[in-house]
């Protein structure tokens with residue numbers, strides 16, 4: 001048999017999908033399941049965005065287009081980042097891709113060599129270490145621990161930098177903890193990046209989903225624009241997950257390198273999606289603000305309710321749409337608690353180890369469900385919590 005390339009064996013999947021598959025199986029058997037496992041908004045894009053894509057397709061905007069994205073969208077992204085994040089970015093520093101994940105993988109392919117060491121947050125998005133290993137590099141975790149409010153420990157990061165370290169990836173607000181990295185943490189990461197000549201890959205996909213304050217991007221710190229690659233997209237802020245639209249922002253020579261990778265792989269992002277993306281960025285109906293206000297209500301209700309469940313402890317996330325719950329006091333492994341919740345209460349969540357070793361005693365629930373459903377989920381969880389109280393007592 002011809003072989004599969006060894007890099008594939010270095011990759012891992014995403015935990016949410018296996019839970020989702022089991023939850024679907026239970027639903028087919030007639031069970032009522034509340035889905036809190038997937039990181040997918042329950043909203044859909046604004047009507048104007050849907051209309052824009054229909055008009056674009058009708059107008060024949062379905063041809064091959066520029067590999068790095070149509071100029072009008074790249075301009076619009078630069079303006080949007082100025083408006084929403086006060087970033088000085090030009091259109092030539094922007095590359096459009098089919099999804100944030102694709103922008104991320106292009107950046108990683110352009111910058112990471114086999115044998116390099118890449119720092120990434122644990123818990124964090126599982127694709128960072130997975131794709132790092134796939135590129136033949138070493139993925140080196142740095143902790144986001146509850147005792148530090150899930151902020152990075154800069155002493156730990158500094159101690160893990162070696163001559164082989166070439167990049168640090170992070171995500172603020174973080175999936176799964178919801179932590180918004182403090183200004184102090186950003187400044188210290190920037191100082192380390194300058195000192196050790198590192199690339200910073202800043203995954204800002206949740207930047208708009210913030211429950212207070214203004215977003216600060218590491219790009220805006222002195223000297224950081226030349227060594228930072230911002231990764232962002234339309235999936236979360238504009239509820240456009242299946243549209244596959246994302247982008248990277250970086251120095252022109254990095255964008256040029258990524259552009260050559262686009263040419264050698266998927267050629268371009270669909271033009272009609274890009275045109276609809278421009279409408280999303282205009283946000284003419286204030287859809288983003290309305291969505292974030294709704295997430296905030298859900299966060300407040302759900303986090304308060306979780307903290308009333310015996311054995312659960314949850315810090316309110318500063319952004320993104322997840323509740324990250326410490327279940328240590330249940331006395332059971334997170335996998336067992338997740339199983340009880342799914343099989344007996346019909347509430348689907350993910351055991352935290354899916355996000356790294358640091359997630360061992362945690363569960364992640366997504367807030368991408370209506371308030372009534374979240375409330376119902378809390379009631380169900382409260383009812384089955386007698387299970388672990390009994391289990392602990394034995």
Ligand SMILES: Cc1ncc(COP(=O)(O)O)c(C=O)c1O
Nearest residue numbers: 039099100101125171175233235
């Ligand atoms: C941190 C993070 N980055 C990237 C993505 C993927 O975004 P996209 O759907 O645009 O590829 C996700 C989705 O869950 C995410 O949580």
